[in-house]
Amino acid sequence: MTASGVEQADEHDGSVTASGVEQADEHDGSVTASGVEQADVAAAPVTAMHRAWWRRQVLTVGAGLRPLPWRATRDPWRVLVSEVMLQQTQASRVVGPWRSFVDRFPDPAACAAAPPSEVVRAWAGLGFNRRALQLRRAATAAVDHHGGQIPGDLDALLALPGVGAYTSRAVLAFAFERPVAVVDTNVRRVVRRALSGRPLAPSALQQLAGSLVPGACSWAYNQALMEIGALVCTSRHPACDRCPLARRCWWHQAGHRHPDPASPTTRQSRFVGSDRQGRGRLVAALRAGPVPASELAAAAGWPEDVERASRVAATLVADGLVVVDSHGTARLA
Ligand code: SF4
Numbered sequence: 001m002t003a004s005g006v007e008q009a010d011e012h013d014g015s016v017t018a019s020g021v022e023q024a025d026e027h028d029g030s031v032t033a034s035g036v037e038q039a040d041v042a043a044a045p046v047t048a049m050h051r052a053w054w055r056r057q058v059l060t061v062g063a064g065l066r067p068l069p070w071r072a073t074r075d076p077w078r079v080l081v082s083e084v085m086l087q088q089t090q091a092s093r094v095v096g097p098w099r100s101f102v103d104r105f106p107d108p109a110a111c112a113a114a115p116p117s118e119v120v121r122a123w124a125g126l127g128f129n130r131r132a133l134q135l136r137r138a139a140t141a142a143v144d145h146h147g148g149q150i151p152g153d154l155d156a157l158l159a160l161p162g163v164g165a166y167t168s169r170a171v172l173a174f175a176f177e178r179p180v181a182v183v184d185t186n187v188r189r190v191v192r193r194a195l196s197g198r199p200l201a202p203s204a205l206q207q208l209a210g211s212l213v214p215g216a217c218s219w220a221y222n223q224a225l226m227e228i229g230a231l232v233c234t235s236r237h238p239a240c241d242r243c244p245l246a247r248r249c250w251w252h253q254a255g256h257r258h259p260d261p262a263s264p265t266t267r268q269s270r271f272v273g274s275d276r277q278g279r280g281r282l283v284a285a286l287r288a289g290p291v292p293a294s295e296l297a298a299a300a301g302w303p304e305d306v307e308r309a310s311r312v313a314a315t316l317v318a319d320g321l322v323v324v325d326s327h328g329t330a331r332l333a
Contacts, residue, residue: 046195048210050248054195055214056245062223066231069099071223076150076175077139078102083170084135084162088128091230097125100134109148111139120321129283130319131333134162151178165206179218181209186229189262191232193251198261202236233266235262278302278312286322286332293328 078079123132157168285299297309
């Protein structure tokens with residue numbers, strides 16, 4: 001959580017576009033002009049030899065993986081919890097809350113049985129509290145439809161509330177060790193810079209990434225590639241001098257020519273002063289106890305703007321995070 005104790009987005013580990021698609025099918029790994037969004041700069045096709053080299057190089061990172069606690073488990077529920085937490089929060093900030101959460105809710109049944117307010121309280125420190133409720137809904141669906149287990153099937157995972165294209169593949173890869181490509185923000189950046197040399201449509205990028213995943217040791221491969229993106233090929237300061245992919249990295253070999261193939265096409269809107277900030281303040285206040293109507297605006301950080309505070313509170317109610325009683329007092333659902 002930020003110093004101010006409110007919802008805050010940062011460089012996140014697990015975002016993916018809603019249109020992210022299934023991993024490679026019979027694709028041979030070549031990147032053709034038809035598979036990309038733009039045709040101004042052509043990166044070299046990925047040959048079988050290049051693919052083999054790439055896998056070897058990525059796997060060299062294995063011994064240096066950070067000992068993140070969710071890397072020591074293959075329990076699908078614990079992996080799912082970590083992936084939902086990592087979607088919009090840095091790994092270092094997730095470690096403590098993840099441990100507390102899985103201690104408190106060791107399986108889907110425990111989470112499903114808890115009141116929503118308790119799950120939101122256990123989410124403290126992470127922000128984006130809607131994720132907590134989505135996770136509880138996913139736990140409830142696992143209890144209702146899968147005997148209390150998180151399923152190991154893509155379609156069944158996608159049917160869980162709040163589980164999308166990225167999270168479903170992350171669970172398959174990291175809990176069930178299936179050879180699917182896990183394409184988060186960091187992996188997307190590495191693939192764009194090192195292989196495509198340009199932005200790729202989500203489907204093309206997922207397909208390209210999927211064609212690179214080895215059939216064996218896919219768990220280690222996916223973890224290693226994510227680590228390269230998180231620690232080496234960072235957004236602002238790529239450390240090419242210690243990158244195992246440098247020798248055949250398109251962007252590095254091109255002298256970091258402008259534009260950066262990983263340049264975001266959209267930027268997240270400003271957090272400070274946003275409705276999101278007010279939502280975070282309100283939820284932080286509600287964790288401490290009910291907030292009467294007369295204190296709602298101050299709790300949201302806008303004591304002079306009751307209308308805005310009410311509107312933002314209404315979004316929390318609509319999301320199922322907050323309930324308001326007949327006296328106008330708000331409390332966590
Ligand atoms: S060589 Fe540099 S730009 Fe290329 S993948 Fe490695 S860190 Fe990123």
